[in-house]
Amino acid sequence: MxxxxxxxxxxxxxxxxxxxxxxxxxxxxxxxxxxxxxxxGGDCLNYGCVPSKALLSAAARPGMGFAAAKDHVAKVIASIAPHDxxxxxxxxxxxxxxxxxxxxxxxxxxxxxxxxxxxxxxxxxxxxxFVPPIKGLENVPHHTNETLFKDRTQPRHLLIIGAGPIGMEMAQAHRRLGSKVTVLEGLKALGRDDRELAAIVLGALKDEGIDIIEDAKVAEVSGKAGAITLRLEDGRSFQGDQLLVAVGRxxxxxxxxxxxxxxxxxxxxxxxxxxxxxxxxxxxxxxxxxxxxxxxxxxxxxxxxxxxxxxxGLPVRASTAHIPKATYTSPELASVGLSEDEAREKYGDKLEILRAPYAENDRARATGQTAGLLKVFAYKGRPVGAAVAGAQAGELINVWALAMSAKLKLSAVAGMVSPYPTLGELNKRAAGAYFTPRLFESKWVKRIVRLVQRF
Incomplete structure (x- = not known):
């Protein structure tokens, strides 16, 4: 019983x-x-957010070896585990x-x-x-995020199926730790993100030596541990010694x-x-x-x-309009609210797109992180979406997540005093771009100023 x-x-x-x-x-x-x-602690602590960000951090440190990077991952998980x-x-x-x-x-x-x-x-x-039903895959050793972080054998050539956030983060981490990396994506890499901003991130990853093959649908997997072959539907093939499957959940x-x-x-x-x-x-x-x-x-x-x-017993209503997301590659990629395409479809010609390039930010210049762009999508003085590619994009998006959650106007962000020099000034600059034509190009504003100066 x-x-x-x-x-x-x-x-x-x-x-x-x-x-x-x-x-x-x-x-x-x-x-x-x-x-x-x-x-x-679930997936986040043991196989997801925590180990992936720990591995990315370790891989960014000059001279960090593969085994030491995996030791760092294990130590980070162990330090958080008591809380869960x-x-x-x-x-x-x-x-x-x-x-x-x-x-x-x-x-x-x-x-x-x-x-x-x-x-x-x-x-x-x-x-x-999710492991897709690709011919032969079930018979070939492969990693998912649930096995990747414990493996201490460094791949010479890591093949990755899937160019979403997990695939791209792990591609960069392994490339920086010395592995050759090829990423195969059946559609477009980082395909759920703003295309202009995704191009900034993908360009940086390619510059680091990561091969990113788009429109590459894998038809068959063959081989064994240490010698794996992926054959595409178009007949091309790629060889590596380890395989990571990162196509969704x-x-x-x-x-x-x-x-x-x-x-x-x-x-x-x-x-x-x-x-x-x-x-x-x-x-x-x-x-x-x-x-x-x-x-x-x-x-x-x-x-x-x-x-x-x-x-x-209170009524609640879940919403996704104010939920941000981020990809923690370097540079990072983050967004909240409507995408540019969604915003254009909903608001048409009344939508305004505000842009703040990293290259015009003094902190970005000082640290050599000028590859990046912040975009805000505005309608009638309020943000309806925002997207960032660049250093600390995941931090910068917090302001826009707050603005959308609290239904703030752009004037609230424009009126914020940000410490100088910080990347956070990009948020203020983007918000200020909404008011620039209204203040500096308005005939009425100039008339009022001239009138006041007579007294």
Missing amino acids: SKLLTPDICVVGGGSGGLSVAAGAVQMGASVVLVEGHKM SVERFQGLGVQVIEDYAAFTGPREMQAGGYTIRARRFVLATGSSP RANIDRLNLAAAGIDTASGAIVVNTGLRSTNRRVFAIGDVAGGLQFTHVANYHAGLVIRAALF
């Missing part, structure tokens, strides 16, 4: 979003059970079950010898690497037995409404498993909304 638990909230998944819900709920007085069948550990959450008052969970009915799950009958469930099981729903709980899925993810509830109103889904944007910060954003809904 399984033991019965009746918590206020059962959280399934010990990644970033699930941990945020569990910690927030228990500290606000709710009883919480957290179920995690694999590693606490079973022990910490048990100390907060969360009951942690180290097992996989599955629904047995609309209000019950089983995990680790327990039957969990919670008032509310929060599914935060995240996602896993799939939601982790297979173990949950969602049908038993009356929870619908679509396109491989849980169907949720704007309040993040599934078709079973007692069950919320957050982060990657709910489809949509697959970022750690989205999972954390969802966690905050669910705490409000589940603990306080």
Whole structure:
């Protein structure tokens, strides 16, 4: 017989979003059970954001060897792991079950010898690497982000399928650590980003010696460890000794037995409404498993909304309009809100595009980081989107994420005093570009000034 638990909230998944819900709920007085069948900290800590940024940082240091870089990755993960550990959450008052969970009915799950009958469930099981059905791939050793960071054998020639953020970040890290790198992309490299800005990043990566082959659909993979061949649909072939597959992710729903709980899925993810509830109103889904944007910060954003809904009964509405994204290559690439194409389609001739080149920023000149551009898309004095390619783009985009989240006007950013010299002045310069023609090219402004000067 399984033991019965009746918590206020059962959280399934010990990644970033699930941990945020569990910690927030228990500290606000709710009883919480957290179920995690694999590693606490989830993909972000163990296979994603943390190790990838640690490897990029190590690779940027002159003289850093491959083994030392991997040691750095392991040390960074180990330094963060206690914050996400079973022990910490048990100390907060969360009951942690180290097992996989599955629904047995609309209000019950089983995990680790327990039957969990919670008032509310929060599914935060995240996602896993998607491995495409390419002929021969299943028979050839290959990496995904879940295996790449522990491998201590440096590739002589790393082949990468997929030129999205993961593929391009790992391409640069391995190139800087001394490996030859070829990236094959079936469509366009960094294809979900602003094309003008993506070109800046791709140009820099190519200058470092990374081969980026676009419109390259892989038809077949053959070979063995140390001797791998990729054959394209057009007949071309590429050889290397290691292979990384980085073509996207799939939601982790297979173990949950969602049908038993009356929870619908679509396109491989849980169907949720704007309040993040599934078709079973007692069950919320957050982060990657709910489809949509697959970022750690989205999972954390969802966690905050669910705490409000589940603990306080408040209405919530998830939005993506103010969610930023970033690729941490050097130079970086970041954006928030509508893209240029989306903004043009929505606002037509009334859209204004504000530009601030890094080459005109004194800090960029001083540090030799003049390759970059900030663009802001404005409508009636408000930003509707922004995109940056260049040094610290991921930091610069924060201002525009705040502006869009708080529905600020461009005048708020233009009126901000930024320390000199900083790259942050690019934000102020872009916002100021909206007012330049209105102030310096306006006949009415000049008439008013001349009138005032008579007194």
